[in-house]
């Protein structure tokens with residue numbers, strides 16, 4: 001079965017907040033402030049302990065790499081600065097040679113974490129995505145490879161092409177009435193009949209116009225942010241490769257405000273263990289406000305597992 005997730009139905013605190021902030025900016029802002037401050041206080045010391053453990057011994061490699069092979073999205077999500085109305089990037093496709101270099105390095109380091117072919121984009125806009133994912137799979141048979149897509153370009157045939165090489169496909173079906181788009185409905189019905197790719201595809205019902213976190217103060221429909229005390233784990237765990245090879249600070253830095261290296265010019269390990277990343281991590285531990293883009297960002301990153309694991 002393909003799981004269809006509707007988080008707005010949850011009768012939990014989180015579910016109520018999600019509903020409250022969906023469309024009402026005033027009520028939403030109040031609810032958001034309460035919930036962010038609560039989470040910030042709850043997780044601050046947990047996150048710090050988690051980072052302390054990571055730092056004991058050799059600082060470990062990233063546990064998640066995001067690769068953006070095309071820096072474009074056809075979506076219109078009002079909470080996302082990469083939406084087709086507000087994206088200010090020059091259109092760019094990743095050079096194939098660069099992808100091969102990344103793949104070679106991941107293989108050599110026997111990378112065990114997640115490899116995601118998405119960042120601030122719609123991966124299926126890049127027609128080469130099928131070959132890229134296949135190439136990654138053939139080179140790293142046990143790798144955890146996933147894609148988050150808005151599903152607009154998907155159909156049954158494309159799912160058959162991509163799924164043999166993916167570990168997981170997440171489809172965000174954006175519709176304010178929470179209705180499935182026709183192509184997604186057909187896909188779900190088909191694979192629920194055939195029982196193929198069971199548990200490997202998830203469809204999330206999402207609202208295009210909802211108000212969410214401010215994503216490094218860049219969400220077009222929500223600039224307001226609060227000063228969080230807890231450090232953000234992303235620079236300790238994620239490596240984000242933009243289509244031009246630049247490594248941005250995190251998945252929310254769509255427009256590369258903070259560039260920490262370039263995957264075409266340095267190795268991934270050099271960048272990850274390099275001075276620029278180290279400086280960002282030191283500042284993050286002292287006070288996230290020391291990093292301009294993080295100062296008003298209301299992302300909080302509860303640790304989810306053993307800091308010494310990398311898968």
Ligand code: SF4
Nearest residue numbers: 073075077080083150
């Ligand atoms: S959230 Fe995803 S689908 Fe929506 S505009 Fe941003 S990148 Fe596109």
Ligand code: SF4
Nearest residue numbers: 216232250294297299
């Ligand atoms: S706090 Fe900084 S590193 Fe973390 S998500 Fe926000 S902008 Fe990115």
